Amino acid sequence: MTENQNIDAVAAAAAAASRPFARTSPRDRGAALVAVADALDATAPELIDIAMRETGLAQARLTGELRRTSWQLRLFADTIVDGAYLDARIDDADPEYVIGPRPDLRRMLEPVGPVLNFAASNFPFAFSVAGGDSAAALAAGCPVVVKAHSGHPELSRRTAEVVAGALREAGMPEGVFQLISGQQNGVDLLKDERIRAGAFTGSTHVGRMLADIAASREVPIPFYGELGSVNPVYATYADDALLDGFVASVSGSAGQLCTKPGFLFVPDGVDLNAVSGAAASVDEHRLLNPGIGRAFSQRRDDVLGADGVTVLSQGEVRVDDAGQTYATPTVVTVDVDTLTQNREALLEESFGPLSVIVRYADRAALPALHTELFPGNLTSTLHARAEELADESLAPLVEALAETSGRVLFGGWPTGVSVTPAMQHGGPYPATTSDATSVGTAAITRFLRGVSYQGAPQALLPAPLQDANPWDVPQTRSAAGRSTTWGSFAR
Amino acid sequence: MTENQNIDAVAAAAAAASRPFARTSPRDRGAALVAVADALDATAPELIDIAMRETGLAQARLTGELRRTSWQLRLFADTIVDGAYLDARIDDADPEYVIGPRPDLRRMLEPVGPVLNFAASNFPFAFSVAGGDSAAALAAGCPVVVKAHSGHPELSRRTAEVVAGALREAGMPEGVFQLISGQQNGVDLLKDERIRAGAFTGSTHVGRMLADIAASREVPIPFYGELGSVNPVYATYADDALLDGFVASVSGSAGQLCTKPGFLFVPDGVDLNAVSGAAASVDEHRLLNPGIGRAFSQRRDDVLGADGVTVLSQGEVRVDDAGQTYATPTVVTVDVDTLTQNREALLEESFGPLSVIVRYADRAALPALHTELFPGNLTSTLHARAEELADESLAPLVEALAETSGRVLFGGWPTGVSVTPAMQHGGPYPATTSDATSVGTAAITRFLRGVSYQGAPQALLPAPLQDANPWDVPQTRSAAGRSTTWGSFAR
Missing domain, CATH: 3.40.605.10 (Aldehyde Dehydrogenase; Chain A, domain 1)
Structure with a gap:
């Protein structure tokens, strides 16, 4: 063809x-x-x-x-x-x-x-x-x-x-x-x-x-x-396994996924040393095309050059003779104040293997911070220990995530998108242009789109609406005589 | 308040x-x-x-x-x-x-x-x-x-x-x-x-x-x-009862309904004399406000002044001292050629008691004519005798109506809009801005809007998604182990 x-x-x-x-x-x-x-x-x-x-x-x-x-x-x-x-x-x-x-x-x-x-x-x-x-x-x-x-x-x-x-x-x-x-x-x-x-x-x-x-x-x-989507992840703790999983999610397919976690929020003071080791073990990966390579390189320079950024994994970017870009993961860390004060440089999606770890001091401030910074995403993720998940102290954060995302994950990483009846891959703008x-x-x-047929003879009805139901589709019937009881449940 | x-x-x-x-x-x-x-x-x-x-x-x-x-x-x-x-x-x-x-x-x-x-x-x-x-x-x-x-x-x-x-x-x-x-x-x-x-x-x-x-x-x-919607009606015949019903639908609430039939297509040569009598028996009705009154009066002048228009009922338009407009029904007739040649004057919606009866010579030409002239309406209507409705000769017209309308009526008049599970009040643009x-x-x-929760603990799920189902809502479950059989119906 x-x-x-x-x-x-x-x-x-x-x-x-x-x-x-x-x-x-x-x-x-x-x-x-x-x-x-x-x-x-x-x-x-x-x-x-x-x-x-x-x-x-x-x-x-x-x-x-x-x-x-x-x-x-x-x-x-x-x-x-x-x-x-x-x-x-x-x-x-x-x-x-x-x-x-x-x-x-x-x-x-x-x-x-x-x-x-x-x-x-x-x-x-x-x-x-x-x-x-x-x-x-x-x-x-x-x-x-x-x-x-x-x-x-x-x-x-x-x-x-x-x-x-x-x-x-x-x-x-x-x-x-x-x-x-x-x-x-x-x-x-x-x-x-x-x-x-x-x-x-x-x-x-x-x-x-x-x-x-x-x-x-x-x-x-x-x-x-x-x-666009930056898929923030909120963690109440960070151990080596979590950081390894994070780096794997950021660098899979060279970070060129719409569900790549662009931000990981961790409590102030956790040990982030595992990041550089995990990132160093990721092989160089070609970016999809020269245009994406150039854009990634520019975004990476902006992030690395922003005030208050600490580099955890510098990563590398290389352009071959054919103009193709090859990269290894870049991961930086900032505190919440630095993020909110450098929104222009830091908040935009980086399409490629780059992510920002944000250190927070006050867990109670996360719901409002999330709503302000991330009004529309495909996904958002919460990592918490089992005992924290058992009660409802995290409910306000979950509510904020659900209001601003199509899919809310508890553990795991957003880059896996299964194809199932209950999948939602679409969230408030700019994640998608509609809520679908x-x-x-x-x-x-x-x-x-819906079409109604009023008083139609059987011969002129589409098959799914005929009494004979030749395609044997489920038909929801609203029987006569029931309208007098509407709302009576509330009596 | x-x-x-x-x-x-x-x-x-x-x-x-x-x-x-x-x-x-x-x-x-x-x-x-x-x-x-x-x-x-x-x-x-x-x-x-x-x-x-x-x-x-x-x-x-x-x-x-x-x-x-x-x-x-x-x-x-x-x-x-x-x-x-x-x-x-x-x-x-x-x-x-x-x-x-x-x-x-x-x-x-x-x-x-x-x-x-x-x-x-x-x-x-x-x-x-x-x-x-x-x-x-x-x-x-x-x-x-x-x-x-x-x-x-x-x-x-x-x-x-x-x-x-x-x-x-x-x-x-x-x-x-x-x-x-x-x-x-x-x-x-x-x-x-x-x-x-x-x-x-x-x-x-x-x-x-x-x-x-x-x-x-x-x-x-x-x-x-x-x-906007002009709600065309196609009739394979026209007797006095049909024309009386048409005038009643056009003049109810002084024609200020989004489902008012703006066009009635009838076979060339049918007797339209009943229209003027039916229209003459309709009492003067106030239009909703002076602005709507002025707009109606202008549209009516445009229609009455268009080339090739024959007046069946002239109607009256009167403005009182307070600036309110009162009207009786205006009904005109044209042939198909006149309609297609005077689209600007005739095709626009007239919000008020005015309608156009279009005489057609060739029933087989109606589906294409409809699709061309009326790409988006809330309703369209077919009036045909029982023996015609029993076979599928009218199927192409019905298909054209369904493609361009939210509701297709067989007999009756579109101005009745019931509130029911199967009602569709919305059609292709400009009837509505969405298909809803x-x-x-x-x-x-x-x-x-859809929201998915992945791997969520029960305590942090919204009530309708919890296993305990405290609101007792219908839950559609997709069981594990079924994915290997997808598409096997086609074998």
Whole structure:
């Protein structure tokens, strides 16, 4: 599959596929997702080879990521197949309805139409061509156009070829999956009226620019952007095991993860010596591309040069002849006052292997400090000893974390993001541009909208709303005669 | 209750109420909603008196509207009380999870925080201070600030007094319900970082302006605006009963309803004589305020003056000494070509008792025509004889209506909007600024966001996610050991 750079033709093909794709049953669409998963698994060695070359990520990491990507498709297939995601609701006609006779009303969720998905650089499988946003939109029944990330063009083309081929063989309509490349093409297509939703994973700067374009269209569309996150971690203690885990989380995939812990808060006076040893044992890792390398190098200089910063691990940054950047972890420490007084230099996300350990004197001050410094993050984490977790003294901090984050962890590190029904990968801005999640089965709903049918004859109702229920989906029925008892629980 | 015009103090009070209100149980919050309903019912005669004076709407209409408003609160109370709306999900920890060991993950929906609700003029109860957006946000657990509509200031103050008083007596926190007035105050508060979502019912012009403000904040927030809708009706026949029903729907509440049918498509050559008789029997009705009167008069002049328009009922427009406008229904007819050639004059919404009957020659051309002319509406309606509805010849038209509307009616008139689980009152832009519904129980979800807790000790989990489940809410459990079978249905 070569990208089609005729944006008008791409939009036309997506729009043409929209209605036939929306008509497919959850079972047929689910089987098509499984076919895509099978095809990706079958092509794994070739895809991983290309990915290693284009991204500098390690084989083990890429193997796990591709496995996650194909299983994600299988999970989404399983999620839609019973039709519960359609939220089919049937209100029986009720002549005695208290506020006036109620007609027969039936509501379900239907696909919004063509979705434009801007792929990320840092997960060439899981957040790229065949990644979560594509899987969710296809599961919902929406044609997908992926704007390839320039960091892995060959992988994008080959992956799109595999995906589109599998969908075609599974009987899905032509035009249901397309690939484009180039920033201007992405912007132009985002402005096209035939595109009905956008999805994005990347930087705050670019994400906000695209979100603003989506919002300022003549017909605005929802834009699900995952932007920036620094994922603060609060520890009531710090031993060597905790610090080792921290360094591993900061340096995994060279710190190029949206859930990398950018800040670790520890009590004043704890021994931080283990950090330098742990950091020194981390091998040099290539950053994804020269642009990310330059940006990281600059952010690192800013942090190292900020007033009041103490270096725990200086790390190294090296640029090879091809312009690629290689780095080892940099970890610094500051006290709370230094952090609050140097916000500009210190608070911004550092995309790469760098983190800041913040020493605090007053645990009781943490909830307010967190709310002030970190109003929107994908995750926040609390490390405390079992006896502290058993009572509720930490409740105010947990409440502050929950108000400002999509996911709150107790122990562990945020860089593991499982794909499950209960995952939330999306938090208050700037973590994401909406409160929705881009990981886990709840991500599918982003690409659906409610439609009600009033007084419809059976023959003209969509299958999930028919009395005969040919797809055997769960239907929630609101029986007649119940409106007189509303609120009576409160008597 | 007098409005507080100190916007900073209003925002501070709403923010202060946010956490204690979020902590209330669905049962306590539901009981508070029922208390509000009881208080409104107890004050009905006084409220209706003020409303009649300030809006010119008839006593019977206002009595029904207030009844609907208090029952809506009871329905929402009933909806939240069992906690199903929290969508509590629990993933058991799974060491054998296929993509890597899965931690214990628990997700629920939590309130987004303070909501600013811009009240509408045309429903002084159901879409105003105590209306659907306020009820939905309170049900979700979000503090509410209502920006009063200038069309019924005294009613707004008195209603807010009743609502706030009932919430206080029910033990809800101070600051959970506040009223402001004045356009600039509304805009200033919408820009305040402590406001986390906006809701609006009104004109496309003002709604879009506010939506743009919400989207361009440093921290953008969701804005649920209900803007403009012309609610086309397609009839395969037209007899006197149908035309009488049409005129009644166009002229009810002087046509000042967001679901008023602005266009009725009928086959060329049907007898439209019944229209003038039906329209002539409609009494003069005051429009809501002088501004709406002037705008209606101008729109009516534009329509009457457009090329190719034939008048079926001229109607009358009269302005009294106080500047209030009184009108009787105006109905005109055009053919399809006239409509498509005079879009500027004819397609815009006329807020008042005016509608356009469009004569079509080719029924097969209707789906494409509809999609082109009416890309976003709250409702669309099909009137066809029983034998036509029994087969699928009308399916393409129904599909086009469903793609472009929130609610598709088969017979009946869109101006009745019941409040039920399966109602969808929200459609593609410009009908609404999001795909969400502002009527019915699905409206509550607009003011919720997902939060996941990973590896949390029971003592620090919100009640709905605890194993002990003290609120007895439905919990969806994803058991360990199932991930190996994902997608196996497709084998």
